[in-house]
Amino acid sequence: MERSFFARSPSVLIFISMLALFTLLVTVLSEGMGGEVISTSMVKTLGKTLCLCLVAIAMDLVWGYCGILSLGHFAFFGLGGYMIGMWLMYARTEIIVAASLANTELPPTPQEIKDAIGTQIFGVVGGSDFPMIWAFADSLALQLLFVVAVPGLLALIFGWLAFRSRVTGVYLSILTQAMTLALALHLFQNDSGLRGNNGLSGLQNIPGAQDIPQSVLSVWFLWASAFALGLGYILSAWVVSGKFGSVVRGIRDDEARVRFLGYHVESYKLVVFTLTAVIAAIAGALYYPQAGIINPAEIAPIASIYLAVWVAIGGRGRIYGAVIGAAFVSLLSTWFTGGQAPNIDLGFYEVRWTDWWLVLLGLSFVVVTLLAPKGIGGMFDRLVRK
Template sequence: MTRQPFIARNPSLLIFLACLALFTLLVTVFSEAMGTGLISTSFVKTLGKTLCLCLVAIAMDLVWGYAGILSLGHFAFFGLGGYMIGMWLMYARTRDIVVTSMANAEIPPTDAEVISGIGNQIFGVVGSSDFPLIWAFSHSLTLQLILVVAVPGLLALVFGWLAFRSRVTGVYLSILTQAMTLALALYLFQNDSGLRGNNGLSGLQNLPGADAIPQATISLWFLWASALALALGYGFATWVVSGKFGSVLRGIRDDEARVRFLGYSVEGYKLFIFTVTAIIAAIAGALYYPQAGIINPAEIAPIASIYLAVWVAIGGRGRLYGAVIGAAFVSLVSTWFTGGQVPSIPLGFYTVDWVDWWLVLLGLSFVLVTLFAPKGIGGLFDLITDRQSPMRHGQDLGPDQGALQEKEADS
């Protein structure tokens, strides 16, 4: 029997790529950079950041929806990617400022004086002027881009190897990932962490050497880069889950003991998907924070990773497009509610301010989806396409034990 081509086996990939390309084209045409101005520069940045959140949601769906590993620490990798690229952006931008300010000196400044001036500008806020060791490669864009992948990937590899070789699973693994995230956030909050403590890295939206280029154009560049990264990430994730590797991941999710009994290296599969998704999350973060303009340790707090799991659950875990839908939906609705665009509701004795009540609404949505629509928003596509659930002969529909079971097969 001739095996169908990859695209023929995954028609949803072409549909997704077409929708993404159309979306990017429309935003480009109606942006301020193209002269129409129907979409403001700030909203173009919001859309670009949303695409990055969709990419990290795909990573979360791979590790949770397909492999059954509820990681409550993947947003830490997202933040680390932002810190790695943020160091170069802040160093290069500060260097331009320092060199310009010293240009009129009677005696040309030495390299040591320039570096000292950069250190004073960056670390003066935490009472220091010396460059920490972790800034050793901040002068090189190439090296910092390598670190965007290497640092989160190495952290995930070491953590995953220690956890999976000990066969930690379920809620215990989730607690461990959350503890890792909390420890990292608490370390970064310290002024002697080398990353400016609670102040974080700021001014990341100012690209070095691009002073003459308007923010409208720069925001469009990042939108294109984010769209390209999302397209590549979605294509890679589709390739992973559509082959034998994806079948083994789903087998681990549904019955880990049986997969191990069949001779598969369960720990190896888990470690690979955990590390790869950490790298994907880091790439998404490296594109997100230059658009946000600032990153601080609060971005890595455990609550951020919990939000990520909520997005995937609302969109529909175990469906790549569901993760994208969930992240995009929550991100845009959150911007609408917290941006002051929704009018407050005066009740006489109390005024409902949606900026304060948005998180309550998000939590309630998560509970309702879990109880009444476990397939999430993505499950609506099953109704539209009349997609039928596979006959599993009474086995759990998963990905968790105790999920609703189908009736036993007739034979």
């Protein structure tokens, strides 16, 4: 009776092929694969951009489709990064410590190794004991599980509390922002167990892959990010295409009406909120090994607002819109703030883009909201229809 999902959604196939083509092209031209055209740092930037596109998809799902303007999804992104970062930092420090203790006269005891790792990791915050939350940091499998479970659980609890008391609209946005702020403030504390404002660092060094140069690792991560983005895109497109998507869009447009149709709106919101939190966390877990460092400033409320900005500029309520927005704005932002953009000399004043880019971004955001509420994706749609 029903045609297959892919047959109904040609845009998914188009996107996947473009993504594959892009990844192949970057791989071939990359420094790591001998292409010598795209530098390792550029490959990393592109890989990170793919992760940002993935979290933007999550944001689009929760905001563009379900109508929840969450100002907390970058917090889930960051949490995912922290979870994988704990393992990366622990395992790598363990290797370093083992190497340095190998030359001592007596073979080290397990406790000595642990103490040495603790001192290495927590020395910056004046400690050496492992906090409780690091209990499983030596296990990759468990930390990978936490990447999904911790942000997922947080989203589940927060969402359950917020949705059941029928907090909606801007109130919900402010509440999610408060959650993000609380999390960031907590992580800023030295005794949060996650090294306070130092954050976790050295994450680009993958334990067990010391001999593989960063130029090659960057390509691996590019592939992993592309794979995750592809999967996330398919999953999201599938979720919003069927009856579930119909209900979710209904909730966005008229929550009360959906309720009177007999749907338990709160559980739908909870499912979408939690699912997108998990997608965001996975994106974060792929992003931070490429960035190399994560600290609480990354989680600050402003980051989540930027995420909303990307999705709005790209075009809400269409998944490719989120991808376009995130890629376009984040790459443009890198270009401007990186100092590559040519400054404009007005004679009496030189406009330096490192100073004025944020002003331009802020104002262009106002313009997009006012004049093109459907964003770049909306213009795209109009072109396609013609």
